[in-house]
Amino acid sequence: ETGVTQTPRHLVMGMTNKKSLKCEQHLGHNAMYWYKQSAKKPLELMFVYSLEERVENNSVPSRFSPECPNSSHLFLHLHTLQPEDSALYLCASSQDFGSARGHTDTQYFGPGTRLTVL
Amino acid sequence: GNSVTQMEGPVTLSEEAFLTINCTYTATGYPSLFWYVQYPGEGLQLLLKATKADDKGSNKGFEATYRKETTSFHLEKGSVQVSDSAVYFCALSESYQKVTFGTGTKLQVIP
Secondary structure, three states, X not given: OXXXXXXXXXXXXXXXXXXXXXXXXXXXXXXXXXXXXXXXXXXEEEEEEEOOEEEEEOOOOOOEEEEEEEOOEEEEEEEOOOHHHOEEEEEEEEOOOOOHHHOOOOOEEOOXXXXXXX | OOEXXXXXXXXXXXXXXXXXXXXXXXXXOOOEEEXXXXXXXXXXXXXXXXXXXXXXXXXXXXXXXXXXXXXEOOEEEOOOOHHHOEEEEEEEEOOOOOEEEOOOEEEEEEO
């Protein structure tokens, strides 16, 4: 399998549930990202991992908890979410994070997980 | 901080029409510029990019030229097809910084 894969593709959960989103990249990249995509809003960068270390956390509520056990896998653990958290959650990877001149910042995205919080 | 402004959609065109989607940016340095495309039910895919002023990125009949004097990176295609219907995102990346995306422009091409 090539590229960036995400599971599940669709998830419906209640506000008291705990669930996890999974992302896997088969590109040999060093950086991985979680984005939130809501209707009529720019993509919101949530977390960045570079060489398995978190390098960016954009004031994301603690009900979202990322985990990067190795450079190929990224998880987003969810608990006690709110209905406004319903969105498409996209995972991406790139060769490196924040390279000089941006030449290697091309990001490769997975298909996303459509999350609905009831 | 950095920002990207795109024209609001949806843009509706007939097949074989000429397409322009405007994109302007604000950045403190010398960013690289990108266009990504998102087809229904999929993630974003890189469409084209340009890394310095006056560079032209091109792919699949789409083109965009990096205009530093007008801080713009407008996307163009001479003859659109129904299969080009998607959401198009303009983005920029500066050295050692994250990528900044625009809000996206939805393109609908009708037969």
